[in-house]
Amino acid sequence: MEGYSNRTEEKIPVLAVVGPTASGKSRLAAELARKYGGEVVSADSMQIYKGMDIGTAKVTPEETLGVPHHCIDFLEPSQTFSVAEYVRMAGACIQDIYARGKLPVLAGGTGLYVRTLLHGTQLSEGGGEDPILREALREKAQREGGAALLEELRQFDQQSAERIHPNNIPRLIRAIEIYRTTGRTMTQQLEESHKIPSPYSALMLGLTFADRGKLYDRINRRVDQMVESGLLEEARRFLESPEEKATAMQAIGYKELAPYFADEIPLEEAVESIRRETRRYAKRQLTWFRRDPEIHWIEVDRFESWENVLGCAEQIISQERFLTS
Incomplete structure (x- = not known):
């Protein structure tokens, strides 16, 4: 196990591992955290929910390699x-990890989480709130569906409309609410946030594939493994719960099974839909992360073994003088 030192004393060092789903970032983060005496902080907007394990590809106890993981599996799906x-x-987790002499390792594919955290974004839950408007938007969603909210959002915030899925009703409502009450879009708030100094000194590693088809093959295999591991039973449990269905319908791997449970489509069609939507999600993740010039990219399929991928990551860490032995 190696130690580390912060290159910029006034900032907390954070090693970030990002990339598309099924690229191996969770494995790489756990192995690097184990090697350098760190702890993992998850940046995944769906893995925060309890019980949504298979469909979100949540790390298993074995996959954590004995490394503590934070910001994962702590919230009820009804919340x-x-x-x-x-x-x-x-x-708060990063500060606590650093205070205990450990290295914070951020891992995840939710680009908005990564950017808002590492770029020092200060988002406030206060301001831009209107309970009456919020309730009206909820009723509109119930009557007309998320697509209607998405179309409304598109009228004044095209970038957020492209980023938010129509099933993500809470995020759509919040984006509209912010604009209607402040006159400023969520996109404008995020852009202005980059002017705020970041409290972290981050080294970002990104996993990708030179041959996109190989990533898609991994995604297809992972979906099949999820089905074999009990995804149908897990999805049915959440989709049949009135309190938890709204959250499940935001997550790939759950919402695609709803028509199957309603006897509207055969199972294979539903599973193929999961494969297709996961591939599309991976493409969106890559598009998002490619915008960040600070990411050091590692093309997984250019290496003969995983040990070589790990070695490449360690070489980047050494070359950037992020850690010292």
Whole structure:
């Protein structure tokens, strides 16, 4: 186990591992944390929910390699959780890990979580709130569906409309609420947040594939493994719960099974839909992360073995003088 030192004393060092789903980032984060005496802080907006294990590809106890993991598996699916709440919780975890002489290792594919945390974004739950408007938007969603909210949002915030899924009703409502009450879009708030100094000194590693088809093959195999591991039973449990269905319908791997449970489509069609939507999600993740010039990319399929991928990550860490022995 190696130690580390902060290159910029006034900032907390954070090693971040990002990339698309099924790229191996959770494994790499756990192995690097074990090697350098760190703890993992998750940056995944769906893995925060209890019981949504198979469909979100949540790390198993064995996959953690004995390394403590934070910001994962702590919230009931019936509850909501905002980006601002994530930033506060993850920030507190990072400070605690660092105070105990450990290295914070951020791992996840939710780009908004990663950016708002590492770029020092200060999001506030106060302001831009209108309970009456919020309730009216909820009723509109019930009557007309998330697509109607998405179309309304598109009229004044095209970038957020492209980023938010129509099934993510709480996020759509919040984006509209912010604009209607403040006159400023969620996108504008995020852009302005970059002017705030970051409290962290981050080294970002990104996993990708030179051949996108190989990533998609991994995704297809993972979906099949999920089905074999009990995804149907897990999804049915959440989709049949009135309190938890709204959250499940936001997550890939659950909402695609709803038509199957309603006897509207055969199982294979539902599973293929999961594969397709997961591939699309991976493409969106790559598009998001590719915008960040600070990420050091590692093309997984250019290496003969996982040990070589790990070695490449360690070489980058050494070359950047992020850690010292």
